[in-house]
Amino acid sequence: MPGTVLLLAASPVGKGCLVDAASVLPVLAAVAPSVLSGTDTANVVELADPLEPQAVLTRLRAAATAPGPLTMFVTGQLQLDRRQHLPHFALARTTPATVRYTAFPWHWIAEELRLRRPGTTTLVADLHADAETWDHLAAHPLTAGPYTALYGRIAPPPPRRTVAAPTYMRAAATILRSGHRPPFAQLHQQALTRASGEEAARPGAADIVLAPLPATGHSRAGQAWPPAPEFTVAAPPPPPTEPPAASVADTHESITAAVQAGRHDEAAALAAQREQEALRTHGPGSGQVLHWREVRADLAMFAGDAERSCRTWLTIATTRLDAGQPADAPAVESAVDRAHHQWGRIGDAARARELGPALAELRLRVPGRREGALDHVQQHLRQLQTQG
Known part of the structure; x- marks a missing residue:
């Protein structure tokens, strides 16, 4: 089965640039x-x-739904949005004041990869962080979700008026150019050694090393920090949005296999069964129930049932809001954005037309990150009124 590789390199234009990220792409x-x-094709x-x-x-979502192994090579810098203090991957137009709207939220990676078969996804990252983000990461380690092996390093900000080089990723790419692909753990250690040799004279704190936990597949920063939760949610804190990895891995693998084989009804039935079990055990509104409901919403999308997917995401968003989660919480915004996307x-x-008013009401409470979302709903609803 062919694999998929996503090469992503970005850094802001101008004085906010910490690393010359795109310089590594020709080598990769x-x-x-x-x-x-690591596949034949x-x-x-x-x-x-x-x-x-x-x-x-869009590109990440397409890669995440492709069958076969997925390998991501991500090079760039991390910055925090000023409202929620969540790490974002900076893009070309990102400035400190516009992170929330012009950068890519890091937690979207875990969200898009969550339905992939365990053991088929690897993310190799060479990241630099500004001073605020560097301090934040000391208490909030970076993750890529429970089923993604995350390798790489996060470097502290370079000296002022200096643009760093992506030495870790360049070292990894140079090793791979030989035509030999060692296991990722070995490639990671070799790249770290080469990068540390190039940067021996660099002042400042040591890099944060990203390496997966062997027992669970979780990734963590450094060798002493536990995995961080995927989302930051204001009080009152709900239960975890995902059950323990050991209890869901088999079901996720079965669901993924069913989807890839086109057995969408079977996949939906598995998710519905787990949702009912979570409902009996943990009660309505629990994180476990929400997790399987989100899986069902995604499965409806994969099956081409946009209406069912939209209805489910609307229910999820309303449940989260009624539980006291803020309108700008990532899980709430994501649910409304996905409902909006499927509605279209x-x-x-x-x-x-039946679902439009409910979506418009939610958009009043959850405007999201893209300007004009409510206007788009209202305009499209008006167009629908003229159709038979």
């Missing part, structure tokens, strides 16, 4: 796709200094 592009992916997607978070999301794909005008 010179590596044979089969070596990058592979599709390689390259994103060089993208401008819009939605463009990155409903082909039956009457069914779309």
